[in-house]
Amino acid sequence: MTALMTVLGIAIFALGLLFSIAWHELGHLTWAKVFKIRVPQYMVGFGPTVWSRKKGDTEYGLKAIPMGGYIRMIGMFPPGADGKVTARSTSPWRSMIEDARAQSYEELLPGDDTRLFYTRKPWQRVIVMFAGPFMNLVLAFGLFLALFMGVGVATANLTVQTVSQCVVPSTAKTDTCPADAKPSPAAAAELRAGDTIVSFDGTKVGSYDQLQGLIRSSAEKTVPIVVERGGQQLTLTATLVTNTVLAEDSSGNPTNGTVKAGFLGISPQSPVVQLGFGQSMNRMADMARSGIDSIGALPSKIPALWDSAFEGAPRTTDQPVGVVGVARVGGEAFAMKAPLADKFEFEIQLLAGLNLSLFLLNMLPLLPLDGGHIAGALWEALRRHTARVFRRPDPGHFDVAKLMPVAYVVAGVFLCFTVLVMIADVVNPVKIG
Structure with a gap:
């Protein structure tokens, strides 16, 4: 069972992933058709x-992987400086450029000269390329909002x-108190389950x-x-001790690292609370900031990821996880003993x-990502605007x-990184508790 x-x-996650991909590409498709590309x-x-x-002039399909x-939009790149599409060179770099240019004109039909992507105004190209990621943002926003406001968050x-009856570091394998363990400050101060803390050291919390x-x-x-x-x-008196506790990130979330800090020895009640719209927006903003920080930290995670994939080092939850790993986590969560509603919420x-x-x-802002094409269109707009301001000749299209x-x-770097993450996800996956 x-x-x-x-x-x-895993199947539910895979279907959700397929929908997310289709939703992303639908954003590109819709605006490309709006601008008659x-x-x-x-x-x-x-x-x-x-x-x-095939419907109209577009073939819609599903592939195996x-x-x-x-x-596929025709005319993604402008013709070369000589006005030709198939200019060749013995240079491997030039060949890459012209191969890409030629591929974007492979399916050119009579009358398509007015339906090429590069001929659209820069702001139109920005909209077409931004529409895909924006659809993912809309979907994330809708799902998170439904969870935070409809279901609630353990707070x-x-x-x-x-x-806690004794002082045990967060790295301990068990919560059982060793024979020589000291009583926790909370136990010594006679704090009890059900007490609500009003102030701490004279500060109202x-x-x-x-706290x-x-x-x-x-x-x-x-x-x-x-x-x-x-x-x-009631006023109780506690003498806090120094203990090894979990470190926190910039958003206050626990990490796999540890720090030495003050220790009282209590855990709070965490009822599920439905958030308001403003609270939900703040929480999503924190998640976005955390996501940006995580992307910026990806290069620094590669050595530990390599060790987890090939050296048997422990896999930590702050390491990157790929689609295989996330699907595996989704499968494990669905197999846990929990209400069915909780399982779907996790998915x-x-x-x-x-x-x-x-x-x-x-x-x-890197090709072949959508942000790279957006950056190219914005750069073209800036060049043309600057030329108009200084009354210079129009520099023309920026040749992406x-x-x-x-x-x-x-693309090669991303592929290597994806393979490394996939290997780690298979041989040394992240586990959930």
Whole structure:
């Protein structure tokens, strides 16, 4: 039964991934047609075609490998300086440029000279290329909003759920107290489950995050703690100790790292709370900032990822995870003993996070990503505007095809990174608890 539920979870994620890809390409397709650019193909996946149907001048289809998708627009690049499309050279770099240019004109038909992508105004090209990632952002926004406002989020409050009986570092394998362990400051101060903390060391607290910050900065201090118990306020005294605790990122989320900090020995109640629109927006903004930071940190993660893939080093949850790894996590989550609604919520959260990541990655100003084409169109607009201001001749279209050698290098780097992540996901996957 567990294996069946795992496969079902992976299948649900795979269907969600296919929809996300199709949704992304639909954004490109819609605006390309709005601006009357001819689109010969709209395909979800790569490799051999499984199914296709032609409607109008576009072939719609599904391919065998659901790892991406594309639409084919004619005239992605302007002709060369000589006005020709098929200019050749013995230079391998020039050959890359002209091969890419020629490919964008392969399906040119009579009358298509007015339906080429490069002939559209820069702002129109920006819209066409931005529309794909934007669709992923819209989908992520909708899914997260439904989860945060409709279902709710487990939110720590100031009421004590449990009191640790002893001081145990976060790296300990078990919560069982060793014989020589010291009582926790909370236990020694006679804090109890159900107490609601009102103030800490004279500071009135309004959230658990604030309380946790005060606790961590109060190592080796004796502090008064005001709690509400049974409708009455009591003042307790605790002497905090220094302990090994989980480090936090810039958003206050725990990481795999550890730090030495003040330790009280309580865990809060975390009821599921439905967020308001403003709270949901703030939470999504924090997630977007965290996603940007994660993308910027990808190069620094490669050595540890290599060790996890080939040296047997432990796989940590802050390492990059690919589509295979995320699908595996989705399958494991679906096989866990939990209400069915919780399982679907987890799958939705995975898909929402995936779509947010697709948006952020595609907005990098690098070819062959959508952001690279956007950057090329913006650069062309800036050159032309500058020429008009200084009354200089129009510099014409910016030849994005000249950047194709760089695009091949970028694609090669992404491919190698994807393979490395895939190997790590297979041989040493991230586990969920």
